Amino acid sequence: MSNRLINWFRYGSPQSFYPLAGRMVPWFAAAAAVTGAAGLWIAFFVAPTDAQQGEAYRIIFVHVPASWLSMFLYIVMACWAGLGLVLNTRLSAMMAHAIAPTGAMFAFLSLWSGALWGRPTWGTYWVWDARLTSELVLFFLYLGYMALNAAIDDPRRADRASAVLALVGVVNVPVIYFSVKWWNTLHQGASVSLTRAPSMAATMLTGMLVMAIAFWMYSIAVALMRVRSIMLEREAHTDWARELKESAA
Amino acid sequence: MKPRHKRLALIGGGLAALAVAAALVLNAFQSNLVFFFSPSQIAAGEAPRDRAFRVGGLVQAGSVKRNPEGLTVNFVVTDTAKDITVVYTGSLPDLFREGKGVVAQGKLGADGVFRATEVLAKHDENYMPPDAQHALEQAQKAQKSLRTP
Amino acid sequence: MNWGSGAEFFSMGGYGFYVWGSFLVTAACLAAEPLLLAARRRRALERLQAERQRHEAAA
Secondary structure: OHHHHHHHHHHOOHHHHHHHHHHHHHHHHHHHHHHHHHHHHHHHHHOOOEOOOEHHHHHHHHHHHHHHHHHHHHHHHHHHHHHHHHHOOHHHHHHHHHHHHHHHHHHHHHHHHHHHHHHHHOOOOOOOOHHHHHHHHHHHHHHHHHHHHHHOOOHHHHHHHHHHHHHHHOOHHHHHHHHHHHOOOOOOOOOOOOOOOOOEOHHHHHHHHHHHHHHHHHHHHHHHHHHHHHHHHHOOOOHHHHOOOOOOO | OOHHHHHHHHHHHHHHHHHHHHHHHHHHHHHHHOOOEOHHHHHOOOOOOOOOEEEEEEEOOOOOEEOOOOOEEEEEEEOOOOEEEEEEEOOOOOOOOOOOEEEEEEEEOOOOOEEEEEEEEEOOOOEOOHHHHHHHHHHHHHHHHHHOO | OOOOOHHHHHHHHHOHHHHHHHHHHHHHHHHHHHHHHHHHHHHHHHHHHHHHHHHHHHO
């Protein structure tokens, strides 16, 4: 038991995680490229036209995966931040910082593609309904998290302060998810849920899920890329960083 | 208690308190978070009388009447229990269809007619190709005719 | 196959602006992020190199 704990903490240290992350990046990047290409193929050439919305519905293939990832990445980020707060490990906070910009990007893409979908179907780019507003709050939570990190000079203090913000913001994620059930919204209910069969044609659903996997693989690849840079930036003064056989060339 | 456990307990307690606070705030704001009122809610007097609000429901089949000159449209919004007549001048969204969801913003007149300044389509979460929808409609029709011989 | 011709594919049944507006902005963001990260890594490695030289000079 104690041995396993020590091992776990060893991989939790930057010097052993740095090379491991470096080896994982190409695999996740390749998986993202393959699933992304397959997803786009299904989205445009396999999935049929929608009976009500015509071709405009194809925005679903970026909108729903981006929205899922924006929520999922927030939870993962908050878990790392919380772990850092409790265990005081260096790697946890770095992982949380590495996820935030990618999560913010997906929140932005969710709002952007949603606006472009809303205009031709609902008749408006934006309404202040509970679903759209809570997703906008999520976007601001990501920005607030990054701003707080940038504002505090002492990295350890910045880690703790931003971790508290990240954990408080978790409340917003179930609000986004259930907003369409709890309140009257312009946004429609979920097409895919755990409690009942999806209300989509099979090929449409497949395309959406494959795109979601692609975004997921992409997120892991870029988060690992970013955490490696954060490690180099923060630990440049340590022996392990100086002894790395890597240079800018 | 080890310092780590104490910290964990403090964080857990803080989060629980925040969650409760958020739940209370959301509950208090519930009335303000209502994006639209249904015709039944309006009939029950729940909608504001003096200011603009939104009404949501289904466009009753066969109720859409377009004014031959100009862009004025009359239609009935229903939640199958109650309904309300809406008058609107302007262009309608692509998904505005009879029998489908709609959300209209405007004011309720003294005559009980809702004068809308904006009409938005509210579509459902079903996505299927046209032939599948056609088959579904045929099946529903067949079922209906079986129930009411 | 859904499309009779290239033009049909690009017009997306009249929704081309909205569909391509969503997909192209998403593609641009997903392409830009790794490029920005590569630049960040280069800067971090340059700083690390400077740190190494300082360390050697001090030793």
